[in-house]
Amino acid sequence: MLPPGERRAVHRDLRHGDAVSRWAHVQRGRLLREYRRDVGRFLRGERDRYPAAPEGYFDDSAAAAADDFRARAQDDRREGMLADFPMRVLEAGIEGAWYRSAVRIYQNWLHDLKGRIAQPRQVSAAGQRSRQGVWPSVGMRPAADRAR
Numbered sequence: 001m002l003p004p005g006e007r008r009a010v011h012r013d014l015r016h017g018d019a020v021s022r023w024a025h026v027q028r029g030r031l032l033r034e035y036r037r038d039v040g041r042f043l044r045g046e047r048d049r050y051p052a053a054p055e056g057y058f059d060d061s062a063a064a065a066a067d068d069f070r071a072r073a074q075d076d077r078r079e080g081m082l083a084d085f086p087m088r089v090l091e092a093g094i095e096g097a098w099y100r101s102a103v104r105i106y107q108n109w110l111h112d113l114k115g116r117i118a119q120p121r122q123v124s125a126a127g128q129r130s131r132q133g134v135w136p137s138v139g140m141r142p143a144a145d146r147a148r
Contacts, residue, residue, distance in 0.1 A: 038051035043081050044079050069085060
């Protein structure tokens with residue numbers, strides 16, 4: 001769930017069609033920030049084991065940078081190492097195979113919803129008659145009417 005300010009931004013952007021891109025950008029950065037936070041906990045001695053990098057989250061070059069930092073952090077475990085965390089390299093390498101496909105699916109879905117909302121609702125002939133209180137046959141009348 002997004003914080004209230006971000007929810008409003010997504011709602012506002014729905015009218016312009018970029019809600020998914022902005023939402024996905026917020027979400028994909030969130031996992032990286034959580035990973036960095038856990039690395040910081042390791043470096044400060046708040047946890048015993050170095051956290052595992054998110055599986056399938058980074059491309060090859062970003063995964064290599066994460067592995068390199070892990071090796072250096074395990075050899076020289078101190079809080080100051082967090083300043084060397086390769087945040088930009090990892091951010092650039094986030095777009096996995098799933099990311100673009102997921103964004104496209106949600107964009108298509110939102111486009112479809114937007115189109116459905118814009119179209120007036122179609123009512124069948126039977127629905128129109130029922131709204132007017134005219135029923136085509138005795139068997140289709142509401143139970144209250146059949147009792148009379």
